[in-house]
Amino acid sequence: MNETDLGLWAVPLAMIGGAIRVSTPFLFVSLGECLTERSGRINLGLEGTLVFGAMSGYAVAYESGSAWVGVLAAALAGMLFGFFHGWICKLPKVNDIAIGIALMLLGMGLAFFFGKPYVQPQAPDLPAISFGWWSDISQVQAALQVNVLFLIGIVLTIAMGWMFRTTRIGLIVRVVGDSTDAARSMGLNPNVVRLLATGAGGALAGVGGAYLSLYYPGSWNEGLSSGQGLMAVALVIFARWSPVNCFWAALLFGGAGALGPALQSVGISSGYYLFYAAPYVLTLGLLIATSSPNRALESAPGELSITK
């Protein structure tokens, strides 16, 4: 190791590195939730899907010896959870928020149950690409180790934004999300669209979980997720249902999470509990700054049960 003394520059560097390392699960879960909510349904169970995805991804990666097979398994498991949620919610008089909470607990319980034998073994990790080759400072090189899933997340963000804006599928999802009646009169089946959107959203959340267990921090245990799935659901509202905003919000939360440890490491060590609360203070501030008493939440899908 050839460490250079960075002084206070370590803090912004750690935040950039942290944003890249920590944001990916936020990004995938919030993209999934964005898609689901755009179709007019809320899936609060994504925390459970995330944890189950983390467990199944780790278990399959360990058994098969390939991290990518694990990611695929996590996506499939997440999709099953999504479809299950979508299927129950299309039954009459079912509240999607209550079902979401139930599925969150179910997902975590199942993950803990099936994940028991996989706490000890070490599964293969996902590969990372080094973007720090231009620098000879080892800290910069370490911060710019970018995981492939993060790059896939960026591509997905752009693709989803484009899909909502210009494609027929995007239009269908938006119509179903904004007005069930309008969708029906166009000959669309809102239940099928929502089922598919919830399934796809679940798959993305599962991949977010696989990132946690297969790359960073890179092991499976029962305390792996500290509410990333729940926070990502809130991020979607914060990001005003826009995939591109979801990406920035995820980066912001990732970077803010790295602030506490980085400040302590340069010697600013008192009040670290306060620094750890930074992401939440930031969210509150931004939400207050961007909200208005005169209009409803901007660009909220009309059929969402929280805005109806």
Add this chain to the structure above:
Amino acid sequence: MNRRTISRRSLLKAGAATGALAAAGAFPFGAAHAADLTVGFIYVGPKDDFGYNQAHAEGAAAVKKMPGVTVVEEENVPETVAVQKSMESMINFDGASLMFPTSFGYFDPHILAVAPKHPDVRFQHAGGLWSADKHPKNAGSYFGYIGLGQYLNGITAGHASKSKKIGFVAAKPIPQVLMNINSFLLGARAVDPTITCQVIFTGEWSLAVKEAEATNALADQGCDVITCHVDGPKVVVETAAGRGAFVCGYHADQSPLAPAKYLTGAEWNWANVYTGMVKTMMDGGTIDNFVRGGLSDGFVKLSPLGPAVSDTARNQFEAAKAEIMKGGFLIIKGPINDNKGNIIAPAGKAFAEDDIALESMNYLVEGVIGSTS
């Protein structure tokens, strides 16, 4: 009588019959052995976490092998009223008469609430400070001076470090954690008095992502030997080794996670402690309410030294270990200041490993970079 309903009377009869059977059954069984014992273990996290809970579960596994002992275990029990329910159910349904609720936060108020209701049950708590005038007589606390293990960790770290900066990922600034941080640095300073130790508190016992971030931040600052005091050191060990730093273990043996980078580790030896306590109970004796022990009492052990430990390091490590094995090792020796410049001990004054004053430690010694609040 309707086949599908069970009347209250028949239920009572059945209950009485079962009770009589159990009483009749228990009597000759109890006479055969000195006393049969059901022991309950409660863990705050998964019992295979390469850490705190695994160390206790290894102790429970040793107890399970003893003849005439039944072990009941429950894991992932939070430090809330949930642990009171777990204790009540182990006592009332499994018949446990010796309880090991192992997490620090179980003691006050949970054990203190349950113990007076069950005077026949013995509650043994890891880490608490039992005191005769405040706490029930059927509760007790035990702990080991694992700080000395971290002191020995520090000696290997002091030899392995090239940057003269070592790092510590800590959960919360409670006395036992502070003791470990200070001991780790003092061990390293026994090798080279210019070494500093950077500490990062995560604020919780188990927060995987934050522990990984903290480890990365330490590596960014040039710390090239890293250890920790969190519930499950797996994430810290793997992340540190991934960044090319050496690691010292804690709680249990983590050498399989990073065989090339693992120097040594401070481990609990609960198997020895728990089998001793269970044996005392079965022989009809009483366990002391306040039990403490160190390396020389078999409460603590060290992982085998890793391949990266040099011969000079090994010699100093073995010499210090031999000194500690004599008991009463002076861990804090004056003159020594804390890292804010206040005097902890003037020249000539020293605290031995078993000094009760160390159990309310609230400072970081000079050379530790970090703050307790």
